[in-house]
Each structure stands twice: as C-alpha cells, then as structure tokens.
Amino acid sequence: MKNFEFEPPYYAVIFTSQRNSVELGYAEMADRMVELAAQQTGYLGVESVRGADGLGITVSYWRGLQDIAAWRRQGEHEQARNQGRADWYSHYALRIAKVERAYGWDAADGSADPMLASRG
Amino acid sequence: MKNFEFEPPYYAVIFTSQRNSVELGYAEMADRMVELAAQQTGYLGVESVRGADGLGITVSYWRGLQDIAAWRRQGEHEQARNQGRADWYSHYALRIAKVERAYGWDAADGSADPMLASRG
Numbered sequence: 001m002k003n004f005e006f007e008p009p010y011y012a013v014i015f016t017s018q019r020n021s022v023e024l025g026y027a028e029m030a031d032r033m034v035e036l037a038a039q040q041t042g043y044l045g046v047e048s049v050r051g052a053d054g055l056g057i058t059v060s061y062w063r064g065l066q067d068i069a070a071w072r073r074q075g076e077h078e079q080a081r082n083q084g085r086a087d088w089y090s091h092y093a094l095r096i097a098k099v100e101r102a103y104g105w106d107a108a109d110g111s112a113d114p115m116l117a118s119r120g
Numbered sequence: 121m122k123n124f125e126f127e128p129p130y131y132a133v134i135f136t137s138q139r140n141s142v143e144l145g146y147a148e149m150a151d152r153m154v155e156l157a158a159q160q161t162g163y164l165g166v167e168s169v170r171g172a173d174g175l176g177i178t179v180s181y182w183r184g185l186q187d188i189a190a191w192r193r194q195g196e197h198e199q200a201r202n203q204g205r206a207d208w209y210s211h212y213a214l215r216i217a218k219v220e221r222a223y224g225w226d227a228a229d230g231s232a233d234p235m236l237a238s239r240g
Contacts, residue, residue, distance in 0.1 A: 012134060012217050014179055016167045020227075047136045049171040057169045057177040059134055072235075081233065091226040094235070097132050097217035106211040107140075113201065115192075115214070 006044055008099045011062045017084075017092035019054035026088050029080050036076060042067025054090075061099070068096060126164055128219045131182045137204075137212035139174035146208050149200050156196060162187025174210075181219070188216060 019026070030048075037043055042063035050056035062068050071077060084092075105114040139146070150168075157163055162183035170176035182188050191197060204212075225234040 008215075012132070012215065014132060014134065014219075016179070047175075047177060049169045049175050049177045051169040051171060055167075055169050057167060057179060059136070059177060059179075082231070085225065085227075085231040085233075089225075089227065091224070093225075094223045095128075095132065095219050096221045097219040099134075099215050099217040101216045103214045104211070105205065105209075105213075107205075107209065111202070111205040113205070 005104055006061070006102070008102050010044060010099050011065060011068060012097045012099050013060045013062065013068055014095040014097060015056075015058045015060075015092065016094075017056050017058075018090040019050070019056065019088060020090045021054075022087050024087075025083070029083065029088075033077060033080055036074065037071060040067065040071045040074065043071075065096070125224055126181070126222070128222050130164060130219050131185060131188060132217045132219050133180045133182065133188055134215040134217060135176075135178045135180075135212060136214075137176050137178075138210040139170070139176065139208060140210045141174075142207050144207075145203075149203065149208075153197060153200055156194065157191060160187065160191045160194065163191075185216070 034046060034048070037046060037060060044061035044063060046058065046060045048056070048058040062071070103114045154166060154168070157166060157180060164181035164183060166178065166180045168176070168178040182191070223234045
C-alpha cells in the first residue's frame with residue numbers, strides 16, 4: 001500500500017456496515033463521499049471493500065482528530081450519513097483509532113516479514 | 121455490531137491485503153486463523169470482508185498490545201503469515217491502532233445519529 005505509507009501516529013476511522021437491499025442512490029453517494037473526503041484537510045487515504053453479502057469495511061486515514069471532526073461536520077457528508085441511516089444500512093459500527101504502528105509488504109520485496117525489517 | 125460493543129480503549133489490527141490468484145490452501149488457512157485467534161487471550165472479535173477484485177480488509181480487536189504480540193508469536197499463525205507472503209498475497213498493509221471511541225447503530229434504533237446520543 002505504497003500510497004498509505006505515512007509515519008505514525010495518525011488516525012483511522014473504521015466504518016463497518018451492513019447494507020440492506022436498497023440500491024437507489026447508494027453507489028453515487030459512496031463515490032461522492034470518497035471524492036469529497038479527499039478534498040478535506042488532513043485526509044491521508046481510504047481503503048474500502050464490500051463483500052457479496054453486503055458487509056463492508058471502509059477505513060479512512062487522517063492526520064488528526066480535528067480533521068476527523070471537521071469532516072464529520074461537512075454538510076454534504078452529514079446529509080449522506082443521515083440518508084444512510086434512513087435508507088441504506090441495516091447496522092454499522094464506527095471506531096476512531098490512533099494508528100501507532102504501520103507496516104507494508106509487497107511481493108516485490110521478497111518474503112521476509114516486514115515487521116522484522118527496519119523501516120525508515 | 122452488538123458483539124463488538126466493548127468500552128474503549130482497546131486495540132485494532134487493520135490488515136488490508138491484495139490476494140493473488142492462488143486459491144490452494146487459502147480458504148482453509150483463513151478459517152483456521154479465525155478459529156485460532158478466537159482462542160487467544162485478549163481477543164475481542166474480528167470483522168473481515170474480501171471483494172470480488174481480491175482486495176480484503178480484516179480488522180481484529182484485542183484488549184491490549186501484549187495480546188497482539190502474543191498472537192503474533194503463536195507458531196501456527198507465524199507459519200500462516202510466512203506462507204501468505206510466499207503464496208497468497210500480492211501486497212498488504214498492517215496497522216496497529218488504539219481504539220479511542222466506538223459507536224454502534226442498528227436500524228431498530230431509529231435514524232438518530234448514534235454519535236449524538238449518550239451511550240452507557
């Protein structure tokens with residue numbers, strides 16, 4: 001994950017969600033939120049996966065807690081969250097976590113454990 | 121996520137991985153690691169999703185850093201990680217993060233923002 005190699009500490013927002021079967025408007029909202037988040041101060045990146053059963057995990061990375069709070073107050077984001085609860089999700093969990101250590105590995109690096117290697 | 125409602129602080133291990141096309145042995149290893157993790161001291165739970173494109177996010181939750189370190193030293197887990205680098209992954213990132221705040225929402229709770237509600 002070359003594009004996420006930031007030096008800790010930084011913050012992760014872990015959003016685990018179960019989608020219901022309502023498709024109308026969801027994909028457009030999800031794309032728009034990724035686009036909008038990337039414009040916010042302190043945004044570092046996002047990783048997002050949804051499985052065939054509708055369970056999804058999105059982790060967004062931020063420089064500081066104040067950046068997360070500002071993104072939370074962003075008007076279009078707030079509206080999307082409200083619509084999410086009304087229309088698109090069955091349940092979700094949201095966790096705010098401070099990343100203390102981070103390691104990356106790529107097959108091109110060979111098979112050694114990256115946690116045992118010294119990193120710059 | 122009723123089964124993850126633990127009071128912070130606790131720890132999250134965020135494992136984001138890109139699978140290659142080698143299927144042999146992968147599913148069995150993944151199931152076994154979930155089973156084995158659940159037997160470790162300090163294990164709180166796991167959330168895991170893999171998309172059709174092979175990108176996956178697994179977040180496991182632990183009471184403390186010492187529990188994560190012990191799980192890391194577990195022999196069968198270490199062997200699985202080594203095989204993962206040799207056989208199953210193109211690249212991955214691993215982050216260890218301290219969960220400072222956690223919120224849950226379920227459609228049965230109504231549409232109010234859980235971050236605005238007081239929680240016990």
